[in-house]
Structure formats: C-alpha cells, structure tokens
Amino acid sequence: MKINIYVILLAIFGIFMSCEDVIDVEVTTATPRLVIEASLDWEKGTLGNEQLIKLSMSTPYFDVTSDSGVSGASVKVTNTNSGEEFLFEDQNDGTYTTSNFVPVLNDSYTLEVVYNNQTYLGSETLMPVTDITNVTQSVEGGFDDELLELNVYFNDPADEENYYFFRYYEEGDLFPLLADLSDEFFNGNEVHDFWEKQDDEDNNEEAFEPGDTVEVSLYGISERYYNYVRLLIEQYYSGGDPFSSNAAQLRGNCVNQTNPNNYPFGYFRVTEFVKASYTFE
Amino acid sequence: MKHLLCIAYFLFSFSVFAQEKFTIRGTITDASNGETLMGATAFLQGTDNGSVTNEYGFYSLTAIKGNYTLIISYMGYETQTKQISLDKDQTINFELSESATALDEVVITAEESEQINIKKPEMSVAKLNAATIKQMPAVLGEVDVVKSIQMLPGVTNNGEGSSGFNVRGGAADQNLVLLDEAIIYNTSHFFGFFSVFNSDAIKDIKLYKGDIPSKFGGRVSSVLDVRQKEGNRKNFNLTGGIGLISSRLTAESPIFKDKGSFLIAGRTSYAHLFLKAVEDFKDDKISFYDLNLKANYEINSNNKIYLSGYFGRDVFNLNKIIENGYGNVSGNLRWNHVFTDRLFSNLSMIYSKYDYQIVLDFIELDWIADIANYNLKYDLKYYLNDKLDLDFGVSGISYLLNPGEVSPTSSESPINYLKLDDKRAFEGAAYISAEHQISKKLTAQYGLRFSQFMRLGGQAMTTYVNDQPVIFNDELEIYERGEALDEIYYSKGETIKDYNGLEPRLGLSYELNSASSLKASFTKSTQYLHLLSNTASVTPLDVWTPSGQYIKPQRSTQYAVGYYRNFSEKGYALELETYYKTIKNRIDYIDGSDLIGNNNIETEILNGEARAYGMEVLLRKTKGKFTGWLAYTLSKSEQRTLGGKAGGPGINGGNWYNTPYDRTHDVSVTAAYQLNDKWSFSSNFVFQTGRPVTYPNGQYEYEGLSIASYSNRNRDRLPQYHRLDISAVYKPNKHPERRLKGEWVFGIYNVYNRRNAASISFGQSKVSGLNEATRLSIFGIIPSVTYNFKF
Known part of the structure; x- marks a missing residue:
C-alpha cells in the first residue's frame, strides 16, 4: 500500500460539511502534441514477441468526439546491446505492431518514431x-x-x-x-x-x-x-484536490530531435510483468 | 550613521542642558479586574510630554520640576486627572473604570488601541481586542482570532479549511505567530476550520503587516502578537460558553493576598460525542481541546513574575484505521524588573513545540514529526527623555527539528524503521530601536536588528556531484535529483553553515494637521526557517526545515507609504497604504517533488524570489451605535524560480507566476449595530478574486485512461469567493443585580448559501468515462447558537 497520506487527509477533510458537485469550467486548449504510448510489456514465461505501440494526438480537455489516432508514422525499436531492430507495422488505426520482438532482461532498447518529418527518440532498460x-x-x-x-x-x-x-x-x-x-x-x-x-x-x-x-x-x-x-x-x-501537489506538465522519456519544443506526451517503457x-x- | 548622530546629539543635549528633572512611573490597570492596560496614555496637561503604556501596563514620564496635571486616559474608560508636584521621582499606579455610559446608552466598541495614532510612526499595524473579535459572526459560532484578522485589508487565507493566513501576498509560514511570546507553529484546529486561540483567554492581538518593530524577527511577512489575559486580580470570576462545536470555561482569581492572579481556560470540542450516537461512526473520534494558563505574582513594585502556558491538541481516530494527532505546547516564564524609574526590563524563558503523529493501522505504520525550541529573551526599555524612548534587547533561540520518524506498529508490519536526520539550529539576535520626535510634526522610529543563524551538526550532510542537489535534464527538460557524492558527518558542536542578517527598520510620521498624517516605512527582515509544502493547502504534516548548505534564508525588503486621517467628531478613521515587497530565496518545488519521508529535501527544491505589491484602504467607524469597517485591497503576488546552479530555465520556464496567495481584489465589510441594551447585530461580507490554480489544457489517452495535460503554473483561477454572515446577540439582563450574566449569540454563516469552491478537481467519471470538473465546497449555509455566561 502506498503511503499516500494526502488521500487520508482528504478522507478526514470529507467528514466536515463539505460537498462535491460537478460544474462547468472553462479551460484553455493548448496546441495538440503527439502521444507515444509505447509499453513493451513482457509477461514472464511467455515469448513476448507480440508487441503494440499506440500513437495519437492530444485533444481539448473536455473533447469527446475527436478521433485522435495517428497513422502514417514509422516506428522502430532497437536493442542497443545486440543491435537487433524491430519494425512496427502501421495498422492505420493509431496502432503499430510487431510479432518479432525479442525481450532480453536488463538490455537497453531505443524507440524511434518518425512522424510529420519529425524524429522522436526514447530509450529504456527492460526491468525484471x-x-x-x-x-x-x-x-x-x-x-x-x-x-x-x-x-x-x-x-x-x-x-x-x-x-x-x-x-x-x-x-x-x-x-x-x-x-x-x-x-x-x-x-x-x-x-x-x-x-x-x-x-x-x-x-x-x-x-x-x-x-x-x-x-x-x-x-x-x-x-x-x-x-x-x-x-x-x-x-x-x-486532479487538483486541496492536498494534491502543484499540477505539472508530465514529461516522458521521448524527445523530439527535430524540434525539442514540440515534445511528445507518453513514455517508452520496457518491462517484465507477472x-x-x-x-x- | 546620521541616526546615530541624532541619538548622540540628544544624549548630549540632555546632559548639558539638563535642568532638574524628575520621573513619574507606574502601572495602569482596569479597575474592575486588575488587568493591565496596554496603550493607555499618561500625559502632562499643557505640555506635549506623554507616555503610552507598554504590554505590561508600565509607563514612565520625565519632566522638569514643577506642578502639573497628569491625565490618564484609555478609550472606553473614564479619564482620570491628578495634580502632582514633581519635585522627586515617584511611582503612581492608576486604576481606570470602564465608562459608566457603556452599560446602557452608547456602547463604544472600539478601544483606543484600535484607533489610529496619528503621531506615532507605527504603520501597517492592526489591533483588535477580544471584545471586537467576539462580536463578529463566526462559522458555527466559534469565535476565531485568525478568521477575524482576515477581515482586515491585506490579510487573506487559502480558502475554508486551509490552515493559517496570508499577509500581503506572503505564505502562511512567513507569519511569526506568538502566544505570550511563544512561537506557535500551527495556528489551526480541524485542519484550519478553527484557530487555536480561545477567545476567552485572549486579551488582545496585534498584527504587524509591515514596519515590524525591531524586537521581532525571524519571519518575512508579518507578526501576529497574541496576548493572553493575566487573570482577574479583584474577584474570582468564571466565564464560559456552550456552542455547537465546542464549550469553554475560564476561571480567574486573585491569589497570594491580591499580590497576584491566575487564569485557567479550557475549551473542548464534542463532535465525537455525537459521532458515538451514530452506528456508522461509533468508533470514530474527531476532537480538539485547548488549555490556557496564566499566573502572575507581584514580588514588589519593581519585580513581577508571569507564568503562561498553552497546550492544545487535535485528535482524529477514524474507525481505528487512521489515528492522527497534532498540537502545540508552549510555556513562558517572565520576570518584569524595573531597574530605575526610567529603565524597564523583561526577561523571558520560553519553550514551544509542535508535533504531528499519524498511525495507519492497515499498514502498521507510525509516523511522528516535531519541532521544538527554547528561547531566552531579554528586552529593555529606556525612557531617555520626553523626546526619545529606547527599546533594546537580545534573544537566543535553540531549535531541534525531527522531520520524521517512521516505525512499524507490530512485528509483522512490512514497514522498516526509518528515522530522518534530526536537525539542530541556533538563532541569535540583538536589536535596538528608538522613537524620536524630531520636530513637532515629524516623528521617526529607528530600528536595527542583527540576527545570526547557525545550522548545527549532529547529522550527516549529503554532498552532490558538482555541488548540484538538483540537475536540469537538458534532453527531457525536467529537473531531476542530483547524484549524491558523499556524506559528511558533522558532530553536535560543529556549525554546518551560518548566516546573518542586518535588518534596518525605519518609520517616519509627518503630521499634516491634528487629524491627519503621512507615514512611510522601510523594513528588512530575515527568515531562517521554512515550512515545506508542495500542496495547495498547508497541512498539519508539513514539516519545518532550517536554512543550511542548500537552503538559504529568506530575506525580505518592504517599502510602504500611507495616509491616515481621523474624523474624530463622527468617529470615522481612514487608512490608506501602499506597499512593495520583495523576498529573496523563496523556495519552490520542482515538478514532481516528493517531500514525504525525504531526508534530502534539497533535491526537490529550487531557490526563487517573490514580489508583492498592493494598495490597502481601511475605513473604520469606531464610535456610536453603528460601528465597523470597510477594507479593500488591490494587490499582486508573484514568484519566479530560476534554475540557478541546477541549470535550465527554472520552474514555469523561468517566468513569473502567481503565488497561491495572489488576490487581485479583496473586499471585507464588517458592521455591528447596537439596537438597545438587549439586542445587538453584526455582519460580515467578504469578496475575493479566486485563488490561482492550474487547470488542464488538454487530454490524451494513456493506459486506457484520459490523462490531463496541465497549463503553466497557477495560470488559472478558482471562481470568485464571496459570502455574507450575520449574527445577533441577545442579553436577557433581566436581573442586572445578579452576578450571573448570560448572553445568546445566534448566527448564520454564508447566508445566501454560496458554494464557494475550496478546490476544483479534474478527472474522469467512473460512470460515463467522460472528463469532468468537480467542485469541493466546504461550508454552505450554517446556522449556529451559542450561550455565553459570566459569573
């Protein structure tokens, strides 16, 4: 159990005559960014060859309609220890897949995404x-x-x-x-x-x-x-309750090499799981 | 240097041109209960020679030999005059009676101490006495010192249910809160719904928003000086009250054959008694209690001893899952000694402690943190001549901080024992100040404080690669923890790091005419202790940390100018002030900082700077059946945190951002009306610009969830806050001859049931899956009734 004392404080807080309701709030909308959800997760005891990476664009906060999947990118993962490359195939629905991935514990991997003439790179180690x-x-x-x-x-x-x-x-x-x-x-x-x-x-x-x-x-x-x-x-x-820390922009491990200011959301993770x-x- | 010359000149002139002079001194007290009166005036008629009593009711006047009429006055009390022939030094004590009229016709609610003193250079000060505070409507009828000062210009807080208060755009930890000189580290009960000060035990409060006298130091925003009553020296006396949240009982009595007196006051909440009655909550406990003590003994006319103490605690126990307790303890032993007729001294030995404990049964964890200090202080006042008074003194504070100790509550607990390093520090200071009447119109207050701070050993300090506890990751553009290099152990006798501060305090007052004046002040102040909090609300478990190798002391500079006017006929007074304040070394937290259980706080913070400026208007009506005030503040409070040694642009791209305490507009109106001797009414109205917060500016899908992306720090604002409260006091008073006097206080908080947002949180509905904004509001409309009695 994570020791989230703030959650407990909030529970105590709630005992007082507080009340919650859903209201309309106007928020600003930032320029959309590329979202890289590259989670190469290897279930212990399996081959781990089937892997999927999702690319999408961020949307306005209250938007419910946009189809945000991104097609037309090229996606490649490299094992930096062995030099082996894994190409991910565009499924034209925002997902990119491979069935050739070879997971090796504690090896380093690099992700390269090229989209709209911009190159995004990220690297990560496969943790046991x-x-x-x-x-x-x-x-x-x-x-x-x-x-x-x-x-x-x-x-x-x-x-x-x-x-x-x-x-x-x-x-x-x-x-x-x-x-x-x-x-x-x-x-x-x-x-x-x-x-x-x-x-x-x-x-x-x-x-x-x-x-x-x-x-x-x-x-x-x-x-x-x-x-x-x-x-x-x-x-x-x-999400902004009284005991949450300052909301901050989350920065993952993928970097836009072409235009660093246009950084992507998401993360390139390589894990073993049970x-x-x-x-x- | 010029100031020193001035002082020297006066010292010199005094000795050379001295005619035969004599001194009258004494104490001024309230005839009904023997409480000393602070701010009463002793004045020689036909001269401009006067003295105002200090916090112990002491005055001293020196004049050329002759016959005089001595006038003793204090607003709301009957003025006394006495013919004296000044041919030797003498001691004359006075007892003033409350104005007889006060009982039936016109009730004068504001004391002299709350009126503007046109001549004195003192500015940016607000004084309230217990009577005024008690009159204001309060949530659930709980009279509250900290809430009442928020009705003054330049004082706000971070919304209902957040601890502390904010002065002129400053943080809550930048206020020095003193209860009988002891530092109070957390002023709130129930996470900020109520304050720790029991109004029955409080005599008066004084809030310095700027122009802080040089005898105070250690905080950069303000000083809240709360003084407890001394206890009735005439009769045994019981006061108390029964309210919805808590009940109070205070006993006062003379002791030692009227050579002394004591006061003991208790207050306890009893919400937990109701909880017991409800099946679902029978194992829950939520309560707080306070105990205030004070005793004094007059050894002889030159020596008096005071003992005061405070003990307060909050206890939560939710279904035996979470136990949570926190509280302040303080004690102060004082010795007033009059050396000569013109030299008054006070020696104080003070202890205070704040501790926090949480026990989580479900993971078998026990967490304790505390801060304690011993303080030795010696203050002297020398009434040099009729134009010049000197205040000077020294103080030393020794701190011991335990930032956290985690232990398992059973042998099966998965928790490992963890103790964060204890931190030790010493803060010493010496000060001098002089009030000097330069000419008939111009008065100056010169003050100088020198403070020194030593972070002491007894712990290991981590060193970092390139001396960088925080590093900017150029590639990802985020701040990360630096790489630890080594640990150096410092023994208890060693100083890890020391700092000092030279803090000039200057005030000027120029009298335009008998009713109006212009004042200006300049204040520098240094703060060596910091409260670590990266949450929107200050919480009881935020820990204090001393300055050291990586955290520098905060240093503030404040300039203020003001215009003051009394319309004495009608009892109106106008105060207009503007200020500009800068604070160096204000720390802020890197994105994703983790403060809980962290032994190396320096890896989570960057040193920034803050600035605040604003204009305050206070229009008061202090006389008549209708009294009250209108306060308006227009202000700005910002912070900038550059990368500095860590590299990179800093927090928020190195741009200025609003502090959470920024309020563009703040309007407070408080009004009281005395209908007759049975009924009186009062009301409060508050309007404030919403608190700066950070809202999402987009969303994206990750792990099947909609994740919010956030805009720049504190770029958005909560909706405007406004609220109206009313209350009525009914004094049956059917048998005025009886000793027992009772009154009923009926109140309605938030009359039009505005749902003011304490926070707005953003998240995905578990029902629809859509993003939504949820408002948390604390107090809707709340009626209350309280019965107060006096016996």
Missing part, C-alpha cells in the same frame, strides 16, 4: 520483476473491516532499489486501477498490497462480492519510469 507469491481475499484487512479485499503478496529483493507498477482490473469495470510503489520503506521484506472497493453510488462502484473476478499485473519498472508514472497516477487520482487472476469466494 519478482513473482507474486500469493493472492488471497479477506474481510478484516483493508480500510473497512466489513468489506472484501484482495491481497497480493510478493518478496522484494534486498540489496537493490526496486520500483513497481500495479494494474488492477475487475471484469466489467470501465477503468483499471493503477498504482506505483518503491521499496523505500519495505526493502527486502515481503510486500503486501491490497485492493478494496467501497460502495459508492456516485461513482457506480460496488464492494467486492463472491463471484467477482479480478486481475492484477505487477510490473518491474525503472526508476525513471517510476518517477513519471508516480506523478501521472497522483495527478490522475487527485499476472494473477482471482475470483472471490
């Missing part, structure tokens, strides 16, 4: 991940003593700094739950993370019940990606 040792359910744990929660256990390797990215998803949900963790407070220990849902009519959320199926993926990530995704997650879930599925009893 430790296994999930156990997935359980309980009632007494978590925030609420009466609600079901999912528990995930894994052993953090000692003698090194480790960074993790979690993706939780319950079948039928609109969105996954993302979380990040560094071993700063837990180095070398058995780490326990939990996911508990509350009954919340406003958000159409219901507590877990027997029969619900959930999936958890645990990714080993680089420190730089941790810094990026930590901020992304914090901003996504707080996945577990669990059905509540």
Whole structure:
C-alpha cells in the first residue's frame, strides 16, 4: 500500500460539511502534441514477441468526439546491446505492431518514431520483476473491516532499489486501477498490497462480492519510469484536490530531435510483468 | 550613521542642558479586574510630554520640576486627572473604570488601541481586542482570532479549511505567530476550520503587516502578537460558553493576598460525542481541546513574575484505521524588573513545540514529526527623555527539528524503521530601536536588528556531484535529483553553515494637521526557517526545515507609504497604504517533488524570489451605535524560480507566476449595530478574486485512461469567493443585580448559501468515462447558537 497520506487527509477533510458537485469550467486548449504510448510489456514465461505501440494526438480537455489516432508514422525499436531492430507495422488505426520482438532482461532498447518529418527518440532498460507469491481475499484487512479485499503478496529483493507498477482490473469495470510503489520503506521484506472497493453510488462502484473476478499485473519498472508514472497516477487520482501537489506538465522519456519544443506526451517503457487472476469466494 | 548622530546629539543635549528633572512611573490597570492596560496614555496637561503604556501596563514620564496635571486616559474608560508636584521621582499606579455610559446608552466598541495614532510612526499595524473579535459572526459560532484578522485589508487565507493566513501576498509560514511570546507553529484546529486561540483567554492581538518593530524577527511577512489575559486580580470570576462545536470555561482569581492572579481556560470540542450516537461512526473520534494558563505574582513594585502556558491538541481516530494527532505546547516564564524609574526590563524563558503523529493501522505504520525550541529573551526599555524612548534587547533561540520518524506498529508490519536526520539550529539576535520626535510634526522610529543563524551538526550532510542537489535534464527538460557524492558527518558542536542578517527598520510620521498624517516605512527582515509544502493547502504534516548548505534564508525588503486621517467628531478613521515587497530565496518545488519521508529535501527544491505589491484602504467607524469597517485591497503576488546552479530555465520556464496567495481584489465589510441594551447585530461580507490554480489544457489517452495535460503554473483561477454572515446577540439582563450574566449569540454563516469552491478537481467519471470538473465546497449555509455566561 502506498503511503499516500494526502488521500487520508482528504478522507478526514470529507467528514466536515463539505460537498462535491460537478460544474462547468472553462479551460484553455493548448496546441495538440503527439502521444507515444509505447509499453513493451513482457509477461514472464511467455515469448513476448507480440508487441503494440499506440500513437495519437492530444485533444481539448473536455473533447469527446475527436478521433485522435495517428497513422502514417514509422516506428522502430532497437536493442542497443545486440543491435537487433524491430519494425512496427502501421495498422492505420493509431496502432503499430510487431510479432518479432525479442525481450532480453536488463538490455537497453531505443524507440524511434518518425512522424510529420519529425524524429522522436526514447530509450529504456527492460526491468525484471519478482513473482507474486500469493493472492488471497479477506474481510478484516483493508480500510473497512466489513468489506472484501484482495491481497497480493510478493518478496522484494534486498540489496537493490526496486520500483513497481500495479494494474488492477475487475471484469466489467470501465477503468483499471493503477498504482506505483518503491521499496523505500519495505526493502527486502515481503510486500503486501491490497485492493478494496467501497460502495459508492456516485461513482457506480460496488464492494467486492463472491463471484467477482479480478486481475492484477505487477510490473518491474525503472526508476525513471517510476518517477513519471508516480506523478501521472497522483495527478490522475487527485486532479487538483486541496492536498494534491502543484499540477505539472508530465514529461516522458521521448524527445523530439527535430524540434525539442514540440515534445511528445507518453513514455517508452520496457518491462517484465507477472499476472494473477482471482475470483472471490 | 546620521541616526546615530541624532541619538548622540540628544544624549548630549540632555546632559548639558539638563535642568532638574524628575520621573513619574507606574502601572495602569482596569479597575474592575486588575488587568493591565496596554496603550493607555499618561500625559502632562499643557505640555506635549506623554507616555503610552507598554504590554505590561508600565509607563514612565520625565519632566522638569514643577506642578502639573497628569491625565490618564484609555478609550472606553473614564479619564482620570491628578495634580502632582514633581519635585522627586515617584511611582503612581492608576486604576481606570470602564465608562459608566457603556452599560446602557452608547456602547463604544472600539478601544483606543484600535484607533489610529496619528503621531506615532507605527504603520501597517492592526489591533483588535477580544471584545471586537467576539462580536463578529463566526462559522458555527466559534469565535476565531485568525478568521477575524482576515477581515482586515491585506490579510487573506487559502480558502475554508486551509490552515493559517496570508499577509500581503506572503505564505502562511512567513507569519511569526506568538502566544505570550511563544512561537506557535500551527495556528489551526480541524485542519484550519478553527484557530487555536480561545477567545476567552485572549486579551488582545496585534498584527504587524509591515514596519515590524525591531524586537521581532525571524519571519518575512508579518507578526501576529497574541496576548493572553493575566487573570482577574479583584474577584474570582468564571466565564464560559456552550456552542455547537465546542464549550469553554475560564476561571480567574486573585491569589497570594491580591499580590497576584491566575487564569485557567479550557475549551473542548464534542463532535465525537455525537459521532458515538451514530452506528456508522461509533468508533470514530474527531476532537480538539485547548488549555490556557496564566499566573502572575507581584514580588514588589519593581519585580513581577508571569507564568503562561498553552497546550492544545487535535485528535482524529477514524474507525481505528487512521489515528492522527497534532498540537502545540508552549510555556513562558517572565520576570518584569524595573531597574530605575526610567529603565524597564523583561526577561523571558520560553519553550514551544509542535508535533504531528499519524498511525495507519492497515499498514502498521507510525509516523511522528516535531519541532521544538527554547528561547531566552531579554528586552529593555529606556525612557531617555520626553523626546526619545529606547527599546533594546537580545534573544537566543535553540531549535531541534525531527522531520520524521517512521516505525512499524507490530512485528509483522512490512514497514522498516526509518528515522530522518534530526536537525539542530541556533538563532541569535540583538536589536535596538528608538522613537524620536524630531520636530513637532515629524516623528521617526529607528530600528536595527542583527540576527545570526547557525545550522548545527549532529547529522550527516549529503554532498552532490558538482555541488548540484538538483540537475536540469537538458534532453527531457525536467529537473531531476542530483547524484549524491558523499556524506559528511558533522558532530553536535560543529556549525554546518551560518548566516546573518542586518535588518534596518525605519518609520517616519509627518503630521499634516491634528487629524491627519503621512507615514512611510522601510523594513528588512530575515527568515531562517521554512515550512515545506508542495500542496495547495498547508497541512498539519508539513514539516519545518532550517536554512543550511542548500537552503538559504529568506530575506525580505518592504517599502510602504500611507495616509491616515481621523474624523474624530463622527468617529470615522481612514487608512490608506501602499506597499512593495520583495523576498529573496523563496523556495519552490520542482515538478514532481516528493517531500514525504525525504531526508534530502534539497533535491526537490529550487531557490526563487517573490514580489508583492498592493494598495490597502481601511475605513473604520469606531464610535456610536453603528460601528465597523470597510477594507479593500488591490494587490499582486508573484514568484519566479530560476534554475540557478541546477541549470535550465527554472520552474514555469523561468517566468513569473502567481503565488497561491495572489488576490487581485479583496473586499471585507464588517458592521455591528447596537439596537438597545438587549439586542445587538453584526455582519460580515467578504469578496475575493479566486485563488490561482492550474487547470488542464488538454487530454490524451494513456493506459486506457484520459490523462490531463496541465497549463503553466497557477495560470488559472478558482471562481470568485464571496459570502455574507450575520449574527445577533441577545442579553436577557433581566436581573442586572445578579452576578450571573448570560448572553445568546445566534448566527448564520454564508447566508445566501454560496458554494464557494475550496478546490476544483479534474478527472474522469467512473460512470460515463467522460472528463469532468468537480467542485469541493466546504461550508454552505450554517446556522449556529451559542450561550455565553459570566459569573
């Protein structure tokens, strides 16, 4: 569990006579930027040859109509240790795929995207991940003593700094739950993370019940990606509440070589991950 | 140098041309309860020789041998006159009675201390006494010192539910808040909904927004000087109140055969009692309490001892999942000593501490942080002659900061023990100031403060490659943590880094006529402690950090000019001030900074600068049945944070950006009306430009979520804030002969139920999947009732 004290403060805050409502707010719109979602994730024990990269353009904040997928770019990933190149094929819907990718733990990879005569480069190292040792359910744990929660256990390797990215998803949900963790407070220990849902009519959320199926993926990530995704997650879930830190422009690891000012959004990550599925009893 | 010559000249003239002179001194107190009166005037009729009592009610007057009429006055009290023949030094104490008329006809609510003193160079000062504060409508009927000063020009806060207050565009940590001289590090209960000051224990407050006297230092924006009552020296006395949120009880009594007195005041909230009654919340606890103590003992006419203390705490316990507590403790032992008729001294020994604790049961973590200081202070006042008073003194503060200690609460906890390095520091200062009447029209206040700060060892300091704790990544254009090179351990006796500050304080007053004057001031100030906070609201768990190798002291320079006018017939007073303030070394946080549990804060910050300027208008009506004021402020507060040693353009591209405390317009109106001796009414109205915030300017898809991209820092603003509050006080007073006197206070906060945004957050609806803006508003319309009594 990430020690997000601000979330707790907010909970305490909410006990007072506060109230929330959705309002119309005028926001400005910046010039669109290229978004590179290049997540080469290798599930432990698989070949990892099938990979997908998404390119899109950013849109106005409240825009719901734009088709933002970007076609016509050339996308290439190179293993800088071996020199091997992987070309990603344009599917003309904003996605670019390959089935020849070869993941090698701790090797470095470089991404090159050429779009509109501008070249974007990013590099990243494939980080290994430790296994999930156990997935359980309980009632007494978590925030609420009466609600079901999912528990995930894994052993953090000692003698090194480790960074993790979690993706939780319950079948039928609109969105996954993302979380990040560094071993700063837990180095070398058995780490326990939990996911508990509350009954919340406003958000159409219901507590877990027997029969619900959930999936958890645990990714080993680089420190730089941790810094990026930590901020992304914090901003996504707080979005300007009183205890959130100053909202800032997120800068990933891809650089526009042609025109640095026209930097892209998104990130080029290369990770190993493990996945577990669990059905509540 | 010129000033020194002036002083020397007067010293010289005094000794050469001295005729036979004698001194009268004494203490002026309130006849009903023996409380000393600060700001009362002792004046020799037919001369311009007068003295104003200091914070201990002491005055001293020196004049040529002769017969005089001595006039003692204090607004709202009956003036006393006394024929004296000044042929020897003498001590005369006075007891003033409240004006008899006050009880039935005209109630004069503003004391002299709240009126403008046209002659004195003192400016940018606001004084409020407990009576005025108690009269103002308050949320849930909780009378609040910190909320009341926000009705004054140039004072705002960051919205309901944020701690502290902001003065002239400054941050909350730039205010020196003193309770009986002890530093209070967090002024709020319930995360800022209420303040820690129990109005029943408070005598008066004084807020210096600029032109800070040289005896104060250590903060760059303002000084809030809160003084507790001394305790009734005449009778045993109980006051109290029962409100919706809290109840109060204060006992005062003379002790040691009227040689002294004490006061003990308690206040506690009882929301948790209601929570118990509700099944869902029966395990929850939310409460705060305060205890104020004061005692004094007069050894003889030259020696008096005061003891004061404060203890306050907030406790939250949510369903045994989260336990959270924080609070201030302070104590002060003072010794007033009169050396000669013209030399008054006070020695103070002060301790104060603020601590914060959070226990998270679900991950078995216990977190503690605190800051404590010992302060020894010696202040002297020398009444040199009828034209010149000298204040001087020294102080030393020793700080010990524990920025955080994390421990597991059980042996199975996955948490490892972690202790951030304790930090030690010493802040010493010496000051002198002189009020000097240069001519009949021109008065000057010269002040000089020299402060020295030593960051002491007892910890290791990290050094960085190229001495850069923060590095600009040219490629990605982001600031990143620097690479640690080594750790150097400093033993407790060693000084890691020292700084000093020479802080001149100059005030001038030019009397245009008997009712109006022009004033100007120049103030330099240095702040060695910084509150680390990268969130929009100041929270109780923000930690203080001392200056050191990487964090430099903040240094402010403020210029102010003002025009003051009393329309004494009708009781109106007008104050017009403009100011310009710059602050060097104001730190700001790099994008993505992480302050929690961080031992190396220097890797998260850049040193910036701030500037603020504005115009303030205050129109007061202080006499009659209808009293109150209108305050308007037009101002700007900005910050710029360049990359400096870290390289790169800095935060926000190196451009100036609004601080969160920037309010273009700020209007406050407070009015009180005394209908008859049973009913009185009052109301507040506030209008403010919205707080600067950062809104999204686009979105993109990542991990299946819509991620917001944000515009430049603090480029946008929350909607305007406005609110009207009203209250009515009913004093049944059916049996005026009885000792028990009660009053009912009925209030309505936010009468027209404006949903002022405390924040607006942006996110994706879990129902529709669309982006939406959600407003968080705290207090809607809230009625309240409070019963106050006095016995």
